Amino acid sequence: MSENNAAVRLKGISKTFGHVAANSNVDLEIRHGEILSLLGENGSGKTTLMNMLAGIYYPDEGEIFIDGRPVQIRSPKDAFDNGIGMVHQHFKLIDVFTAAENIILGEEHTGMRINRKETVAKIREICDKYGFEIDFEKKVYDMNVSQKQTLEIVKILYRGANILILDEPTAVLTPQEAEKLFKVIKNMRDAGKAIVIITHKLQEVLSVSDRVAILRKGECVDSIATKDANEKILTEMMMGRKVDLNIERPDPVNPVKRLEIKNLSVRDREGNLALKDVSFVANGGEILGIAGISGCGQKELLEAVAGLAAVESGSIEYLPSGADAPTELVGRNPKQIRELGVVLSFVPEDRLGMGLVGSMGMSENMMLKSYENGNSIFLEQKAPRELAGNIKEELEVQTPDIATPVRKLSGGNVQKVLVGREIAAAPQVLMTAYAVRGLDINTSFTIYHLINEQKQKGVAVIFVGEDLDVLLALSDRILVMCEGRITGLLDARTCTKEQVGLLMTGGMEGGEQNGTN
Amino acid sequence: MGIIWNADSMLGWIVMAVNFGSVILYGAMGEILTEKAGHLNLGVPGIMLCGGISGFASTFLYEQSTENPSKFVMLLLGLVSSVVAATLAGLIYAFLTITLKANQNVTGITLTTFGAGLAKHFGSVISAKSGSTAIRSAVADDVFNAKIPFLSTDLGVVGKLLFNYGFLVYLAVILAVLLQLFFYRTHQGLNLRAIGENPGTADAMGINVTRYKYSAILAGSAISGIGGFLYLVINNVQWSTALDIEGMGWLAVALVIFATWKPVNAIWGGYLFGFLSKAGAYAPTFITGITISQNIWSMTPYIVTIVVLIAVSFRMKKESRPPAALGTAYFREDR
Numbered sequence: 001m002s003e004n005n006a007a008v009r010l011k012g013i014s015k016t017f018g019h020v021a022a023n024s025n026v027d028l029e030i031r032h033g034e035i036l037s038l039l040g041e042n043g044s045g046k047t048t049l050m051n052m053l054a055g056i057y058y059p060d061e062g063e064i065f066i067d068g069r070p071v072q073i074r075s076p077k078d079a080f081d082n083g084i085g086m087v088h089q090h091f092k093l094i095d096v097f098t099a100a101e102n103i104i105l106g107e108e109h110t111g112m113r114i115n116r117k118e119t120v121a122k123i124r125e126i127c128d129k130y131g132f133e134i135d136f137e138k139k140v141y142d143m144n145v146s147q148k149q150t151l152e153i154v155k156i157l158y159r160g161a162n163i164l165i166l167d168e169p170t171a172v173l174t175p176q177e178a179e180k181l182f183k184v185i186k187n188m189r190d191a192g193k194a195i196v197i198i199t200h201k202l203q204e205v206l207s208v209s210d211r212v213a214i215l216r217k218g219e220c221v222d223s224i225a226t227k228d229a230n231e232k233i234l235t236e237m238m239m240g241r242k243v244d245l246n247i248e249r250p251d252p253v254n255p256v257k258r259l260e261i262k263n264l265s266v267r268d269r270e271g272n273l274a275l276k277d278v279s280f281v282a283n284g285g286e287i288l289g290i291a292g293i294s295g296c297g298q299k300e301l302l303e304a305v306a307g308l309a310a311v312e313s314g315s316i317e318y319l320p321s322g323a324d325a326p327t328e329l330v331g332r333n334p335k336q337i338r339e340l341g342v343v344l345s346f347v348p349e350d351r352l353g354m355g356l357v358g359s360m361g362m363s364e365n366m367m368l369k370s371y372e373n374g375n376s377i378f379l380e381q382k383a384p385r386e387l388a389g390n391i392k393e394e395l396e397v398q399t400p401d402i403a404t405p406v407r408k409l410s411g412g413n414v415q416k417v418l419v420g421r422e423i424a425a426a427p428q429v430l431m432t433a434y435a436v437r438g439l440d441i442n443t444s445f446t447i448y449h450l451i452n453e454q455k456q457k458g459v460a461v462i463f464v465g466e467d468l469d470v471l472l473a474l475s476d477r478i479l480v481m482c483e484g485r486i487t488g489l490l491d492a493r494t495c496t497k498e499q500v501g502l503l504m505t506g507g508m509e510g511g512e513q514n515g516t517n
Numbered sequence: 518m519g520i521i522w523n524a525d526s527m528l529g530w531i532v533m534a535v536n537f538g539s540v541i542l543y544g545a546m547g548e549i550l551t552e553k554a555g556h557l558n559l560g561v562p563g564i565m566l567c568g569g570i571s572g573f574a575s576t577f578l579y580e581q582s583t584e585n586p587s588k589f590v591m592l593l594l595g596l597v598s599s600v601v602a603a604t605l606a607g608l609i610y611a612f613l614t615i616t617l618k619a620n621q622n623v624t625g626i627t628l629t630t631f632g633a634g635l636a637k638h639f640g641s642v643i644s645a646k647s648g649s650t651a652i653r654s655a656v657a658d659d660v661f662n663a664k665i666p667f668l669s670t671d672l673g674v675v676g677k678l679l680f681n682y683g684f685l686v687y688l689a690v691i692l693a694v695l696l697q698l699f700f701y702r703t704h705q706g707l708n709l710r711a712i713g714e715n716p717g718t719a720d721a722m723g724i725n726v727t728r729y730k731y732s733a734i735l736a737g738s739a740i741s742g743i744g745g746f747l748y749l750v751i752n753n754v755q756w757s758t759a760l761d762i763e764g765m766g767w768l769a770v771a772l773v774i775f776a777t778w779k780p781v782n783a784i785w786g787g788y789l790f791g792f793l794s795k796a797g798a799y800a801p802t803f804i805t806g807i808t809i810s811q812n813i814w815s816m817t818p819y820i821v822t823i824v825v826l827i828a829v830s831f832r833m834k835k836e837s838r839p840p841a842a843l844g845t846a847y848f849r850e851d852r
Contacts, residue, residue, distance in 0.1 A: 056721070057850055077723035092718035094711050096835050104704070105711050106722030112703040141835055159723075 005032045006068070007163050007194035008053065008084075013062035015048055022048040026062070026220045028213055030163060035185060035195045037205040037226070039238055040215035041440030046198045047089070049215070050165045054086035055079035066163075077106075085156025086165040089198075091148050093140045100136040103155045126157050130187045145294065146177040153184070164188065165196045170204060174293055175468060175501040182208045200238075200440055202231045203469065214238055239442065247448050247473040249493075250456055255283035257319055258460035259305070259342075259429055260326070264314035266297075266304045273312070274300040276484040282429065284321060287451065287461040289475030289492060291468060291500050297484040298464045302431045305462075306344040307334040318342060320428050321458065338369075341428035355418050358407030362399065362417055363388040365406060369421065391420035395446060415439060419447060423454060430454050433464040448474055468497050482506040518806040528674065530792065530799035532681055536751040537765070538791025539686045540565075543744025544769025545776065545783045546689070546696055550737035552773060553700065554730045555713040555842040556614055559625030561741050562766025563632025564606045568742025569762050570636040571602030573749050574643060576657035577756075581647065586656045595657055595746060603742020604735050606632060611734040615727060618846035633763055640756055653755035661685060661750040685747045689784075692740065696780040709733055713840030716847035726847060744769065768794065771822040777837040793817040 008030040015023045023045040030036055040046045051057045053064070055076040064071055066082045073079050079086070093102050104119050120136055127134055132150050140148060149169065156164060166185075170178040185208065189195055199205060205212055206226060213223035214237045221237055236242055259282040266275035275297045282288045290298050303309035305316055307329065317326035320341060329337055356365050366384035388402040395416040399409050406414055419435055432451065436444040451474070455461050465471045471478060475492040480503035488503040544561050551558045558564075575598035580586050610628055613619040644652055661683045664670075668680040700706040711719040712729050720726050748762045749755070768790050775790070776782035797814035 054721070075723070075725075076721045077725070080723045086721075088721065092715070092721045094714045094718055095841065096714060096838075097707075097711070101707055104707070106708055106719065106724040107704065109704050112705060114702060114704055114707065139835075155722075 005034075006030070007032045007066065009065040009068075010049075010053075011063045011065070013049065013052065013059045013064070015045075015052060015057060015059050021218050023052075023059075023218045026215070026218070028220055028223070030194050030196055031211075032162075032194045033189055033192050034211060035189050035197065035209045036223075037209035037212045038196055038198045038215065039200065039202075039205055039212055039234060041200065041238060041442060043440070044215040044238075045218040046215050047167055048218075050086060050167065050196065050198060053079065053084050053163075053165060054088075055084075080159050080161070083160060083162035084165070085159055085161030085163070087149065087152040087156065087167060087169065089167040089171065091152055093148055093151065095141045096139065098137050098139055099134050099143075099151050099154075102140060102151060103158050105155075107159070123154065123158060126154055130157070130184050130191070132184060145172045146174075146180075149173070149181065157188075161193075163194045163196075165198070167198045168200075169197060170199070170201065171466065172294060174504050175497055176505065178204075201467070202234055205229075205234065206231070216240055235441065247445070247470065248452060249474060249476075250452060252283070252476050253285035253456055253458060255286045256321070256458075258282055258284040258321075259462075260317040260319070261305070262315045262317070264301070264304060264316065265312040266300045266309050267312050268300055268309075274484050275304065277314070278481075278484075278486055279314075280479055280486065280489065282460045282462055284428070284460045285455060285458045286476045287455050287463055287474060289471040289478040290462065290464045290481060291471055291478055292481035292504055296481045296504070298433065298481055300484075301481075302344055302433055302462070302464065305329065305337075305342060305429075305431060307332055307337040308344075318429070338425070341426075342431070343422045343425050343427040343429070344431045344433075356406055356414065359405050361388075361401070361403035361405055362392065362397070363402045365417060366391075366421055366424075369425065387421070387424055391417060391424065395420050395450075416443070416446070419450065423450060427454075427459060429460045429462070431462040431464075434466060435463070436470070437466065444470070468500055472497060472500070480504055518804065520803055521805060523802050526799055526802040528677060530795060531678060533795045533799070534788050534792035535682060535686060536791065537794055538788035539682075539689045540744045540748045540751065540762075540765050541768045541772050541790050541794075542689045542693065542783055542787035543747060544741045544766055545772035545787060546693055546780055547737040547739070547741030547744070548769055548773045549776070549778055549780055549783065550696065550740065551734050552778060552840055552843055553709050553713045554733035554737075555716060555840055555845065555847070556610075556730065556734055557621050557625065557844045558607075558610055558628075558734065558737070559622055559770065560606065560610050560628025560632070561625075561769055562763040563629035564603045564610075564738050564741045565745030565748070565766045565769070566629075566632035566636040566760075566762050567606040567745065568599035568603035569745030569749050569759055570639050571742075572596070572599030572746035573654065573754065573756060573759065574598070574639055576754065577643065577652060577654040580654045580656050588656065588660050591656050591660045595661060595750075596743070599742045599746035600739045603745065604739045606742075607735050607738025610738070611731050614846065615730045615734070618848065621844050621846075629763065629766070633760070636760060636762070640759060644756070651755060651757060653753065655754070658750070658754040661754070683747075683750055685743065685750060689747075689787075693780040693784050700780070705729075710840070713842055716842055717849075720847070720849055741766075741769070768818055771819060774839075775822050775825050778839065789821070790818045793821060 006029050010026055010028040013023055013026040026049055038046045048057060052059045053073065055073045055078050058074060064073060071082055073082065100119060100123065103123055123136060132154055134150060134154060169181060173181060185195055197209060206229065209226050211223055211225055212229055212234065214221045216238060262279050264275055264278045265273060268274035278301065292298050300309050304311050311330045316329040318329050318340065319326045327340065363385045366387045367379060370384055371379060391397060392399065392402055397413045397416050399413060406417055419432065435447050451461055451463065463475060472492055478490045478492045478495065478500060479486060480488040480500055482504055483506065487506060490499065544565050548558060548561050572595045575594045576591055579594055606628060610624055613624045614621045663683065665680045669676050700710060708719060708724045709729055712724065712726055716726050745762050748765055749759055752758055772783055772786050772790055776786045794815060796817055797811035800814060
């Protein structure tokens with residue numbers, strides 16, 4: 001280990017929230033001209049550790065050295081002063097501001113007046129140097145995720161950051177966008193910047209970084225050069241034991257038509273056509289994956305089936321097992337649709353936004369779906385309590401008690417509660433969106449396993465996912481959507497990630513641009 | 518029923534509209550500044566009452582205690598005391614909602630109740646002391662209602678329409694323009710708006726969120742306080758109707774929404790509100806054959822606000838919406 005190019009050295013860093021130790025006694029070195037991957041499961045303390053460099057949290061114990069000097073980072077301003085900039089997982093941008101306004105926010109300056117010309121020239125210089133493309137006058141609310149992320153990176157470079165921390169940078173990008181991002185990250189590394197990427201995606205670690213540091217349960221277990229690593233070694237270091245990395249994919253069991261969607265068009269809440277003339281079939285005993293960048297209409301599709309979105313035109317025909325004639329779902333309310341056996345478990349970005357009430361415990365959250373059962377004027381409490389207990393046991397939910405508010409559980413556990421409850425409804429059609437959003441490998445596999453179990457029971461599973469690798473490994477067929485239309489229906493066993501990625505951005509198979517659209 | 522034209526009455530109505538509109542404008546400017554920092558301060562009526570009573574008490578007591586009150590001291594006393602009292606009231610709100618992270622709505626409403634009680638109490642104490650209910654500071658009236666010579670008298674209707682006000686009315690317009698420039702043309706204004714939209718982002722960009730919030734709320738309260746004092750000024754610095762300031766304060770809160778958080782819009786919006794709030798006194802002189810209740814007329818500013826709210830929500834323009842983080846407390850290490 002060479003000492004001379006160490007940009008940051010962390011020594012014995014500890015941070016505790018309440019009684020939970022997020023980081024304990026972490027030593028870490030970040031070097032100039034190097035891309036470091038910070039790898040670890042959910043809750044292993046990656047983001048907390050980096051937030052202490054960014055000035056969001058202050059460490060309880062330990063020392064931080066920047067270029068050999070001991071420093072105190074008490075606020076984000078201190079972090080900027082020390083050349084540290086962080087791109088947070090949830091973008092920190094002001095929606096109603098333009099790109100340029102977001103970039104100059106909080107800048108130290110001599111005069112009060114904003115000098116537009118000078119600012120724009122300075123931003124343009126940065127963009128040209130590393131190969132970023134930004135429209136300075138574009139409002140953030142008009143940007144897609146990739147543009148927002150570019151803006152975030154330019155923003156911290158503008159503030160003179162030499163040490164860049166990117167938290168889960170590819171979580172919301174298409175493979176093509178991710179490639180583009182990695183290219184600029186490498187440009188920045190070659191310009192001598194120190195770069196940290198927080199991630200739990202192994203392929204990413206291997207393809208982009210120079211060195212990997214692994215965190216486990218808040219402690220830094222080790223760091224190794226990427227060239228000496230492979231997926232197996234990294235997983236073992238991350239989990240502390242051997243794990244099987246292959247997602248199982250049992251063959252479809254006796255696939256029968258369960259849901260037929262014909263020429264469905266749906267408007268979103270702003271009144272724009274979010275789903276345009278969509279038709280497909282979902283079979284029982286099969287997992288139908290849906291791929292698409294956020295905002296492509298998957299959400300509206302699921303909501304329309306669940307009766308939560310108003311259907312403009314088209315039909316949704318539902319054939320429960322044993323029934324002769326299909327039932328039309330359009331026009332029924334969400335409760336009726338649920339009772340027919342079509343359930344939706346949607347994990348929103350903030351996890352608690354839809355489906356669970358944060359201040360309620362597990363059993364009360366179970367009650368949200370069963371409060372109308374029973375004949376008494378009082379709530380039926382026993383069954384939900386039992387269900388909560390079962391879910392806690394079977395899915396290994398880490399909670400002190402089923403009455404503990406779910407808000408206090410970690411993200412992975414919250415998701416187990418949500419998915420567990422929906423599956424307990426013994427559905428015929430299980431729709432799940434982002435079921436493993438932000439979850440670590442271990443918990444993700446628990447969820448995949450649950451979904452596979454349902455498939456083998458003959459349930460028609462519709463799985464909307466962000467991670468294409470998972471989508472390709474888990475689904476039987478993949479439906480690709482772009483801007484409210486279906487751009488392709490692929491066999492998941494034979495298609496490639498690149499094919500799906502191209503269809504997601506509206507390109508046709510083989511890389512040709514679709515000119516008629 | 519018929520409508521008749523009455524030029525004199527219209528002129529009087531407009532002058533009243535501008536005077537009362539300026540009171541509302543001060544209140545609204547203070548509230549806009551506060552809301553841009555992400556704080557909904559429903560204590561504006563209370564803060565205006567504090568400014569009003571303090572400005573009145575100091576000028577009145579000074580006039581009573583001195584043989585020859587100096588006009589300059591009077592000017593200073595009126596302004597400084599109303600600003601100081603309002604700022605102190607704002608400090609209560611700021612400390613509770615920023616530092617202690619108390620609920621903003623509850624704190625604001627409480628402050629208004631507090632301000633009304635305070636004004637009532639001191640009003641009656643001063644009345645009792647001077648042995649009269651019609652208490653008034655004549656010198657302050659002279660100072661703050663001094664009109665521009667020649668322009669206000671020798672230009673006919675134009676002079677009466679444009680130059681017939683005390684200096685505080687003109688100051689309000691200047692202040693509104695300066696505030697607009699501050700919000701949209703300066704770094705500090707940009708930073709402040711960022712805090713109101715998303716304090717977490719502002720913080721991550723190295724902006725001192727707490728300092729900005731305190732500054733905005735205290736400055737906003739001071740501006741609102743001048744509005745309270747101006748209400749007394751346009752009523753010839755007599756106490757009798759001062760408790761009506763509270764109603765003006767609520768109009769100011771409504772005006773913020775009407776103006777879609779832009780100070781420049783609040784200028785004409787304020788005059789419109791002033792015009793509508795005086796409709797009860799003037800509109801009947803234009804209408805013959807039917808009597809409409811005063812109370813109906815005084816409802817009009819609120820009805821207009823509701824209509825504007827509906828119109829704005831239909832337009833769905835993101836820039837016309839309230840600051841996104843309005844009403845929420847900020848804590849950096851919140852998980």
